[in-house]
Amino acid sequence: MAKQWWKFLSAFLILFSLILGFHTPLAPGIMGVSPDVLTYGATSVTIQGYNTKFTESGNTLQVWLVNSGIIYCPYELTVVDDTHVRASFSLSDEVGDSFFDLFINSESDGTIVMTSAFIQSGMVVGLSPVHPEPCLQALAPAETGSFNFPNQPILYESIRNLLFHVPSWFAMIFLMFVSLIYSIRYLSGNSIAHDIAAANAAHVGLVFAIAGLVTGSLWARFTWGAWWVSDPRLNGAAIGVLIYLAYFVLRSSVGDDEKSARLGAVYNIFAFVMMLLFVMVLPRLTDSLHPGVGGNPAFNKYDLDDNLRVVFYPAVIGWIGMGLWLLEVRNRIARIELNRILR
Amino acid sequence: MNKLSNFFIVLAVVLLPHLAIAQGENSMLENTMYQSGKINVVIGVVAFIFIILFLYLLSIERKLRRIEEKEKNNIS
Numbered sequence: 001m002a003k004q005w006w007k008f009l010s011a012f013l014i015l016f017s018l019i020l021g022f023h024t025p026l027a028p029g030i031m032g033v034s035p036d037v038l039t040y041g042a043t044s045v046t047i048q049g050y051n052t053k054f055t056e057s058g059n060t061l062q063v064w065l066v067n068s069g070i071i072y073c074p075y076e077l078t079v080v081d082d083t084h085v086r087a088s089f090s091l092s093d094e095v096g097d098s099f100f101d102l103f104i105n106s107e108s109d110g111t112i113v114m115t116s117a118f119i120q121s122g123m124v125v126g127l128s129p130v131h132p133e134p135c136l137q138a139l140a141p142a143e144t145g146s147f148n149f150p151n152q153p154i155l156y157e158s159i160r161n162l163l164f165h166v167p168s169w170f171a172m173i174f175l176m177f178v179s180l181i182y183s184i185r186y187l188s189g190n191s192i193a194h195d196i197a198a199a200n201a202a203h204v205g206l207v208f209a210i211a212g213l214v215t216g217s218l219w220a221r222f223t224w225g226a227w228w229v230s231d232p233r234l235n236g237a238a239i240g241v242l243i244y245l246a247y248f249v250l251r252s253s254v255g256d257d258e259k260s261a262r263l264g265a266v267y268n269i270f271a272f273v274m275m276l277l278f279v280m281v282l283p284r285l286t287d288s289l290h291p292g293v294g295g296n297p298a299f300n301k302y303d304l305d306d307n308l309r310v311v312f313y314p315a316v317i318g319w320i321g322m323g324l325w326l327l328e329v330r331n332r333i334a335r336i337e338l339n340r341i342l343r
Numbered sequence: 344m345n346k347l348s349n350f351f352i353v354l355a356v357v358l359l360p361h362l363a364i365a366q367g368e369n370s371m372l373e374n375t376m377y378q379s380g381k382i383n384v385v386i387g388v389v390a391f392i393f394i395i396l397f398l399y400l401l402s403i404e405r406k407l408r409r410i411e412e413k414e415k416n417n418i419s
Contacts (some may be wrong), residue, residue: 026380031380050380157380157385158380158381158382158385160414161388164392211392211396218388222377223384326399328407333410334407337410340414
């Protein structure tokens with residue numbers, strides 16, 4: 001029992017990530033506007049918020065548009081309910097840019113933004129737009145202290161997938177690393193148990209890779225619009241999976257046990273390096289839809305919010321632990337099988 | 344490879360492209376997924392991880408059962 005603590009820890013961390021991952025609300029944000037076209041003269045629009053509390057703010061609610069640095073305020077503002085507000089704008093005939101960014105500030109939600117919320121129609125885009133009178137009152141400070149996940153356009157609630165899709169890739173890379181260690185130990189010690197353990201670790205890693213591919217595919221369908229896009233990281237991950245499939249084909253295609261173990265171990269060292277190249281290095285060299293790819297390492301403050309981090313790292317440790325547990329079970333089964341053969 | 348996992352692989356290969364193509368602009372799955380801030384995508388992702396782990400546990404158990412049967416035959 002004393003050596004089992006890490007299994008309880010992993011299960012607890014996964015449970016922790018599941019509960020917090022689903023329970024934490026999304027930060028308030030703007031879901032949409034209708035219509036999304038502003039014409040010369042007066043235009044009334046309905047703004048739809050998400051997780052907002054417009055009615056609580058009452059008279060302190062402020063809505064404004066920003067177009068090439070110029071602020072436009074509505075002449076009329078009606079709060080319909082917590083998530084809907086109607087605003088009427090009166091705009092001059094010349095503006096500096098075709099797109100308007102929408103800002104809402106309130107005591108309960110802080111300042112929320114929707115960039116390029118509106119496009120102009122029938123106005124002149126010129127260099128000398130008319131500057132209206134300054135209209136903004138003192139802004140309510142951002143609400144601090146509430147624990148919530150960032151509200152990103154397109155992603156919305158699906159940002160929580162970060163806590164389930166990405167840890168399975170982390171677990172896969174960790175298990176492949178364990179497999180590499182076992183392969184090196186086999187080559188230095190010639191114990192067949194190490195070779196079997198290397199194959200088992202790669203097997204469990206492959207399961208996590210398939211989980212990563214399937215969940216990534218589902219996520220991509222409803223955010224990027226397709227089950228599979230020709231993204232360097234996606235193709236790299238698929239190639240990584242194929243490299244490890246080839247490892248199993250190689251192992252099973254050589255009849256001689258000693259020879260297949262030796263070949264497999266050598267191939268596994270190459271496989272790990274190639275997999276890392278395809279999954280981690282090559283996507284960095286080009287542009288990708290994945291965050292943190294295309295020059296910069298991931299996990300800077302724009303990619304991973306502090307609140308997500310609190311749940312993300314425990315989830316990574318939890319899933320790695322779960323993978324090691326599966327590996328242990330497979331290894332113990334393999335040991336019994338091996339002893340039977342040797343007997 | 345055994346019969347059950349072959350069955351699942353064939354099922355996946357046969358069904359997935361159909362699922363992908365059958366997605367009309369307003370199919371039911373499509374609407375559900377885009378509803379309420381795309382929360383159902385997260386539920387789908389968690390469900391897939393659980394299904395995959397479940398199938399993997401089944402395969403490990405099958406391996407164990409084979410050994411158990413061999414042990415039993417040896418003893419008797």
